[in-house]
Amino acid sequence: MLTLIVFIPLIAALALLFVAKDNRELIRAVSISAAGLSFLLSLGLLLTFDKSNPGMQFESAVAWVPLLNIQFHVGVDGISLLLLVLTTFLSAIAILYSLKQKKELRNFLALMLALEAGTLGVFVALDTILFYAFWELMLVPTYFLIGLWGEGRRIYATTKFVLFTLVGSLLMLVAIIGITVAHFKATGTLTFDIQTLVHTHIDPASQLWMFLCFFLAFAIKVPVFPFHSWLPHTYVACPIPTLIILTGAMSKTGAYGFLRFCLPLFPEAVAELGHIIATFAAIGIVYGAWIAVAQKDLKALVAYSSISHLGFITLGIFALNNIGVEGSVLQMVNHGIIAAALFLIVGILEERTGTRNLKDFRGLGKSMPILYGTFMLVTLAALGLPGLNGFVGEFLILMGVWTSPLLSNLAVIFVLMAGLAIVFASIYMLYMFQGSMQETNPNDPKDLKDIDRNEFALLLPACVLIVFIGLFPKPFLDRVSPSVSSILTVEKTVNVHIGEDEGHH
């Protein structure tokens, strides 16, 4: 089932290469049905998921490279399930939105589907090498998507993005091999299986460098301050449909990596460095928000606000307690939905008016009442209005930080910084919303049309989720909760004595 979900987009991407370039109808049909099918299947998983089981479900394993015992092993727990559904959902929206694409529709959609497959693969892979393979599979389509269909300094942006990410991921590969070697030394069996590896105790010194390698890869992907400098360039240059997957789903792979690898594999390194990372996350929260206040370009504004929101997610993860981590997972979903909706709206506005600069916008609400309402809802969710989904995640994260034993002394400062960022969020979000939709502008094009049925249909699911998660987050958290507990309390059964011998003090 999982394999199917991951491979449907991939196969469709390959199939598209055999369709004639100008057969737009067929291209559309293939890509929509692939994205839609994989979304429906993932919904099926959501319904049949057993929420009381903290372990992996829907597992399947096929030998891939038997010599090294590398397996094609996939499975989901509560955390990856939510992210999986989020990814299929956002991809479906992104692909629907990109159907209007004029330039090279076939290749664009093929790459989008490949990107979707890569992202999905990252969330379901249970073998480190498989994880790595999907991790790189995400990167390649993005490179071309931004480089060929982007705008502005797209080559600069895409090169920067790829180089940045590659630095991290290659170091991660080193650490992946390192873990397996450590496990091999202890037990004599070669395995790349995550569920087996997490029980290996690694001596603290090795933990430290392996953790740092993994951390760098994930921190760049999230991105955590100060590894964020690719993000504004990339987001501004990125075409909107790609951006939806990029910000909604791909940035979550980094945070997911923290949860799947860093926390269970290297508990001691995390305990040692957790507060430093949390400090960077907190700085990122304020920093992103503060810069966002000064932005005029809507895409850049949302990009910097994303840095701020992703800082929240990282902060919650390194609070290292159930509330914080669950809040983070929920916030990943929330941010995915909100940021995607915001970018969709930016895309729609740009399409209508030909600009993204706040200085040129005024009073669009008059001619676009439906967009006005939708935009307002999304804005409010983004600035964390209690009662909508953004706040639920933020509140849980802050609560986790506040009660975190790891961050005890710094928690007050972090929460105050987060509070400052929330105030800033209300400033820049309202600035964005009011600046574009309210007041009057005599220069507005007279023939502005409100969003049509199709565009509204794209935004509607996001709006419904924004309200629903805000009103009733329990079903989401119930699915995440057991998995988070099991991640936070992994028992180290293999090779414990070595760790004790070499452990400091």
Next chain:
Amino acid sequence: MGHQFVLIISATIFCIGTAGFLIRKNPLIMLMSVELMLNSVNFLLVGYSSFLKTLDGQIFALIIMTVAAAEVVVGLAIILTIFRTRHELNVDHINVLKG
């Protein structure tokens, strides 16, 4: 006799090939020198195959010949293209990849 003979012949042919590759400036001749080197290895493989009474060496030699044939095809094609565009064939002048 026997071992030494094969080794000496093979080494000699290999050295001739190497020298040819280093000295000549015509890519066509250089390609032939490469073939010479490959064949010296083939000779060695076949020779030892018969001494050791196994077929492995001969199979390998066959593979090398196949690969060499493919290589020549590609190599000749490249040389032809270069000649078409530049109207000369001096490897010392073909240095576009200079850093």
Next chain:
Amino acid sequence: MFFYAWFILILPLLGFIGLSLLGDKIPKKQAGYAGCLTVGLSFLVTLTVLGQLLGLAPEKRLGHVETLYQWVSSGSFKLDLAILIDPLSVFMFLIVTGVGFLIHVYSLEYMKDDPEYSRFFAYLNLFIFSMLLLVAAADFFFLIVGWAFVGLASYLLIGFWKEKTSAVLAARKAFVMNVIGDVGMVIAALMIFQNFNSLSYMDVFSAAPDQFRTNDDTMLMITLLLLVGAFAKSAQIPLHTWLPDAMEGPTPVSALIHAATMVTAGVYLVARCHVLYELAPYTMYFIAGIGAITAIFAGTMGMVQYDIKRVIAYSTMSQLGYMFLAVGIGVFSFGMFHLMTHAFFKALLFLSAGSVIHGMNGEQDIRKMGGLRFAMPLTHITFLVGAVCLAGVPLTSGFFSKEAIIMSSWHAEMGNFVFWGMAVLAAGMTGFYIFRVYFYTFIGKSRSPETHPHESPFIMAAPLLILAFLSLVMGFSAHWVDQFLGPVFGATAHHYEDATLETIAVLAGLGGILTAGVVYMTSQDKLEFAKQALAPVYDLLFNKYYIDEIYDFLIVKPVRAIGAFFEQKVEKEGVDFVVDEVGLQVREISRGISFWQSGNVRTYALSMLVGMVTILFFVVFL
């Protein structure tokens, strides 16, 4: 037992959803009626709840928690979506739905020419729902949700005329100020959860007295952080600057949100958390002090403004100061009582002012009004009723509620001379500024003869009359209110009798009125002369103590400057520069190394040969 009380909340919510989705599909008139109907029904349900509650013995009226569903369960954090029914929440329900309903009816006429009529009613319904959620919440989380929602509704309604730049800016200012308060409350909630492992009122309030000593540091922090929210919402110093600007919204909104209900949420919060505040007397003194200072401070600003709505807005701030003074010195039920009477007479004043503005075709400057008592006799009467109530003329409701507070500020355990003196001073100012407006607006001759003011139609007048009636008679319900709320606050408040003090306070109010009369009678020249003499003071007051400018200088400008600094210096020339530089340096080094890449095939071959030989040499001989 009170599960049906959910309908009080659900009805306005349905109204909001229905009107915002179908607003443009149903005719204007029906949309307005629908908006009123939901609030009216909600009021009826409240009355039922009240009846049932009164049927119970006083001590059994507390703590009826009605859970809708479990909202979240994450780690040790569990939370239900629940409402709390007790005398305090029902008391607030009555005010919110009662006054809310009257203002809805008034708006039917007041807003009838607005193209976005149904949107207005949708927002009003949203506000009623949010306010009800705020007062009904059974835990701190949903308190914050309601808290933020009323902020949202207030934002939407202040910026209702979204084409008007000043309204848009005022709305943003109000929202951001309120978010500051929300953040304070969120942190307070975090601390409460850390200490009590629950956010539910019931758990927290029952555990607090055993868990904490009086004036425990933690308790002081919690109460102070809650106060940030309370002060932001109730426009107390130093978070008050949004309220006068909020008058950019339509007048019914000012009456409903920025006078009668939302701004009193801070007072409600302190009253609701009285268990915590009683454990933190230092905070209580702080509240009382800020309340008294705001009462005077706002009064002084109100005395010199010319915009009719702004004067009333400052008076609202001032009266809120009274309420905080009351809850600060521990007489919670007097604070709530003043909250109620204030809701009536302030809504009345605003609606009357709205009627004046309506009649004057949108004019708000009192210097251009005058002599309206002939053109608008009914409005004249209702405004006068509101004014005498506000000024605390004996036997009006304002008199009873304000008198109780002033009296307690001296006699109560925590009261003292200073609080009393400030309260009396503020009472004097109240009389002055409201009658200044009254004289300017209704007495004398019209100052802008070209306008032809007209009396408002019946549908606007009816709510005015009802409110005027309530303003006059509800003062006599003081004892009943005290009895009703008594169980919530543990004991009924003691009513102090002191004829001397009472006389002084009444005289202060009457003195204010008299001064206003005298100033009004004085000829324009002398007034100008006085203005000149007092120029520095006058300018200071007229410019609202320059607080907006100070904030702009101290907060807004630095924030912008630092933002720009971050973007330019830290981001572009810092982080980004470093990253780019790493790439560039790698390229530079490669350029150096690429010397070896001659492009000459034979050189490559030679190097290969040399390399091979070297390796062979090592392998064979070493």
